[in-house]
Amino acid sequence: MLAGCNAFAGYPITPATEIAEAMSVNLPRIGGYYMQAEDECAAMHLAIGASLGGMKAMTATSGPGFILYADPYGWAIGCEIPLVVLNSQRVGPVSGITGAPGQGEFYNVRYPTQGGNYETIVLAPNSAQEAMLMTVEAFYLSERFRTPVTILADQLITDGFEDISVPETDEEKKAMGMRFMERKAHPGPEFYPPTDEIDIPPVVLGVGTKALCSDWTPTEEGYDIETVEAQHKHSYRMIYKIRNHKDIISRHETLFLDDEPDIIVVAYGSASRTVKTAVKKAREKGQKIGMIRPISVWPFPDELFQYKAKYLSVELDYDGQMVREVQRAAPGDSEIHFFGKCGELPTVAELHETFDKLLSGEQLSRIGWEREAW
Template sequence: MALSEELVAPWAEWQESYQDGQRLLEAGTYALTEGAVAAGLGVFAGYPITPATDIAEYMSKRLPQIDGYYLQAEDELAGMHMCAGASLGGQKAMTATSGPGYTLMHDAYGWAIVNEIPVVVVDAMRVGPVSGITGAPGQGEFYVSRYCSHGGNIETIVLSPNSVQETFWLTIDAFNLAERFRTVVTILTDQVVADMFEDLFLPGDYGALSDIVVPRRHNLTMPFFPADSSEIDLPPNVIGEGTGVCVSPYTHTEEGYDIEEMEAQWSQTFRLINKIRHHKDEILRYEAVGLDDAEVIAVAYGATARTVKTAVLEARRQGVKAGFLRLISLWPFPDELFERDQPYLVCELNYDGQLVREVMRAAPDKNRVHFMGKSGEMHTVAEVCEALEGVAKHQKMPQQPYIWTEVR
């Protein structure tokens, strides 16, 4: 029986539709830049940091060629605020950074989210704590990307690619979601996927992508911030075209004026949370292999998923019925993917355990959710195979050097 394989993401279809183009050997940062250009990017503002520096470099070369703007900001906070401003001015905008710069963006995140401004933010994660090691991969901003601003009362959209090719398509998708949901969409990539070179197909004519790219539209009329509404696909508010909208980080009315009344605060919060929660099915993206008969399901995202998938296929060859679940949309968290009452093995690049906590919350039996954390370097196929066998055959994780299994 053939192994069941499923990719639930818009580009599963896109890559069938677009076949005319060129095959290159390029890095994830290059694919990200081209994906943004293909999506209609107008402004990139940011501050370089390893391993996201190449994105800034590619952008500074690429944007002037298409009448766009590259702006080297004085820091990450200013960079993201500039993006929000550019987006309010009618342009699609993006910034990119790594962990140390990402933490500086929280104020700007809040402004953009509460004012429903579409912006795409890239975080190429490197190992921590804090500034860690510049050239080593990490997955330490899983929760930070969810709680990317203060005050709560928001939902966020976070996507994570696992290859250079997927980075290209996923970047277009991120811009589409930012436009449709009028919010910040975060691309949570990592040092491996950003720096890795891989064969990359690029369509020859980005103009031909108009069927899949959501164009920027301009809302010039009130209400600017519909209260108690979870409607999506509303045109983003744009200023400077004979009209204006007030933006501020304070609770505001449908017209954009600051207000200190609880009813306004409640209805604003209703919108910010429910425009995303009520349309979760529009955001869900994942890859699954061999879940039907799986005795253990390996869970991973980003670069980690690459070796984990090879390990799952290898474990099957060795007689362990392993399944593979790769999350592409990380937030809102896809609880519905964890309904199977099976043991889960969660592999991620941190020792503290982040993704594993959400899986423990969502799975039927948290005592059968196992953790396999590595720090600074990828899991090996051999390590993951051993762990899959341990969980499937003996219901426990083997002890292996430099791998953390404890979450509590």
């Protein structure tokens, strides 16, 4: 609401229902609309419709609902609709455990729809305070880049309680690093330039611009066309408007990277909370351990992985998702390790045991269901 959101469409799902409920209470009081949809696919389409009409729209769900966003998400990418989508990760696959945190959506939010030929912007807060900040930022980026932006949260963030500090004045908002962008309407007729430019207003219907938007490959004006050249131009824009302006999106937190740490722990979202405590305590014990926490997880912040070290990716999944990106981004002679847990945060004690093993050169080999090798 700080970002000017005035339309929210949702479908009840644990653990994102609280967001829908809060919006149903608060939006009407400021003249905004809460819409409850017949399913998640409709929810995101309703939000798209509101955005197409010039509103600032949002929707929120969890994994089993996010897969139903696949259809509208692709449409919103292709038509360049500014929109904010929140995915609160629970434990999967399928319905899994509803009221517990997971991080199995890491790649799902990178590839939220079919067809490829696009980049996505995904922000992953690790606290209630940061969730507020990143939601405001998501609205800002969605306007500048004309694309849906996903907030990748998890059950602990959307279901938990924390004290937060809410800014009241413009100075306070600025001091917190909040950025804002008003909605403008593209005047036409060339709604879809084949360039990597950002800060182009999106298509808005109902304002007399003779706008065109569709699920088909567009010409620059938005007519449907099926030529390899037109599709290539459109893809170039979908990919490079984001890749070439990554600096505007990137944000992260790092800790103790300046003294060539032996281990660099990588974690995002709520998993990073216990990791941070564990790393700080390990430092107190004299262990040379650092931490990288991507906040913008997509595009993945390759540039943070400059040091040769033993990298340890700590994730709330067993299959090892972010670790694949770490392996790709880290210098070639780095060791890459994985610690996975799901439904609960790794404890500080478990992390310390893992650090000790890695420091003494032991492998994190795993046997059986409780401990498997990545």
